[in-house]
Amino acid sequence: MFGWEFPPHISGGLGTACYGLIQGMNIHKQEVIFVVPKLWGDEEPVADFVNASGVTVDYRERRFKKLWKNLTYLEVNSFLVPYLGPKAFKKYTDYAIHDRTDVDESVFSTNYQFSGKYGKNLMEEVSRYALVGAQIARDRSDFDIIHAHDWLAYPAGIAAKEMSGKPLVVHVHATEYDRSGESVNFPVFEIERAGMHAADHVVAVSQLTKNICVRKYGIPPEKVTVLHNAVLDASIITSTYQKKVPEKIVTFLGRITYQKGPEYFVEAAKKVIDRDPNVRFVMAGSGDLLNKMVDRVAELRMGTKFHFTGFLKGDDVDHMYAISDVYVMPSVSEPFGIAPLEAVRHNTPVIISKQSGVAEVLNNAIKIDFWDVDAMADAIFGLLHYQGIARMFTELGADELKKLKWEHVAAKLVTVYEKTLAQRA
């Protein structure tokens, strides 16, 4: 398996999902080689970890040079150079292509130190990671199938498949359409498309995501299997942390970005506060839309009832869930969305958008369209005031949670592997 991050060093849900999946695979006695760009040394030893930063790429291998040429092409395409005229841009890219594709043996001679983050050299790291993927596939024969998680690892998966001839499964945890709406970053889209097409089979984290693979990336539906995410721990968390304010609390917790639909939460808050002033709304997290949300809250004159906490970590996240009376996830496009399940673990009733994968597995939640702020406001008001429904949701939600096990996901994945290998044979 090729991933990009692994607990405890994670910045999103990808690493956690990989961890859960490996746990599940271990139950089914599947041996997993897990490659990450950078190992920190404090990862739980659940798999045969390979640190990509420690792999030396053998420059004598001719096939690598061809691979590097193709990858560099992608990379050059991703250069975002503003304010260059067409001529200047051509000169620039010619130079870049020439410079980078010339047989540059320094590229191969030393180990490349990956940051494993999502920084400005991301595209370069993705390409280098692919070379490492090729090297590992050439060196090792103790694997049957290749599994790449999300676009960052697709080039590595493709390279490994080319080297080894073994089948490739790509795992779509999110797509560029989820992250950016219709204004997609083209090079990323290209990598995603190439990965899905090169794959022998595609795994999507929800039906919603499968539909995007089919409609936007042109993948035949029979080539895509839906494997919903699960939770590592379904136990109910009883916190001793006490709320300090008399009002009820309605919470949004996540990145404050387009994908998460924060503006719909703000608009719904206004509608609720107008009807019931004894409510506080909290937007926990940070992101590029934070300042816009702050402005809007001020404009709607609800600054003393709508609060921003900034990015929360550690105990603060648990405290936030613990003091929330309703949790809302109004995502515009959410491939899965694990956060509402965390809320359920804290006995907090949840409202989720129909445009989220988690809506496919969580029945005891109110589901609304992300754009329908009236429905969202009604749902918030209802859960705050009609204790019966709130109680029912928390009880039944907890039961549903117990069924969402990585063990079951892994079992389905094993079936996918078997079918894929059978098709090859």
Next chain:
Amino acid sequence: MRTVCFYFQVHQPYRLKPYRFFDIGEDHYYWNDYLNRNVIQKAAQKCYLPMNSLLLELIQRYQGRFKVAFSISGTFLDQMEAYAPDVLESFQRLVATGHVELLNETYSHSLAALKSKDEFFALVHKHQDRIKELFNGYSPRVFRNTELIYSDDIGAMVAELGYQGMLTEGAKHILGWKSPNYVYSNAKNPKLKILLKNFRLSDDIAFRFGDNTWGDYPLTTDKFVNWLNALPKEEPVVNLFMDYETFGEHQWAETGIFDFMRHLPEAIFTQSNFTFSTPLEVVAALSPVSNIHVPTPISWADEERDLTAWLGNDMQDEAFDRLYELEKKIRKIKDPALLRDWEYLQTSDHFYYICTKFFSDGSVHEYFSPYDTPYDAFINYMNVLSDFILRVEAAPSK
């Protein structure tokens, strides 16, 4: 009569500590003691102590022919008492010479004049009492509103309180062709005389003194006196109004600002027929040439000389309106801790930090703000205010 009138503003706010959402309802202490103490003590070394001792030296040398006026906000007086008693003593020594005038303002450097007459009067009286208490019964006769904010209505309120004069900005858009170097009167109550800041000559010292890209750099006393002499002979008064932190803080000692001030009186006495006067002396000596119409409030801030540094964007207006909504309830409360927070929360600086005029005057704003962005400032202020509202609602009425 030709005279120069120096007035220095001395103010520091009680800055808020980082106050989180999780603190609401539990933590009722809002102030960043560490930062506030640091700012005062640092400024004391760089500005207040050396400048006070220079002024004392000049007053003694010229035996009363050199004189200045201060307006010292209540939040500054309180912090001085707590963090820098030596600075307070040096101000007391200056006032005791009899050649230093103190002006009245609102106790907590508040914008109340724009919102509530009752609150405005209450804060003016509190400041008055505080000055009496700290400066041996001193009673100011001239008024200076927060940030020199002035309008016909505010002037009328100040006249009602019995003040003889009031200071404000010589804003171009209210003066038109008129000169700031005369005494004017309030449009609603002509008994109140208005002194206008000569912003060109004031800012030559306050803003441009150390700027080596300025065409007139370096500013010498000779040059400055030449400019004074070049003013039309019939114009009687040049009002030089500025922040006291100009000396040593905004203009570092290395710029030569202290030397400039040390030699300015001598240059004025020997090379011109100008004298020095305090605002009260100017008001007593000169009759107004006309009244001045200021239907919408002006201030001394930024290029616009309006209120937009403190009010006008949605965040500022929201914070401001939510705060003053509490006034009626506050009147019924006698808890001194709550009242103190109410006053300190009114300080104009909190609203200044929320200003989003980044691209025109933002650099000046950033220099003065303890926050990274105006959004951070708003979030922090609103968290504090939310807790304060809970306390006001829970407080027993008297």
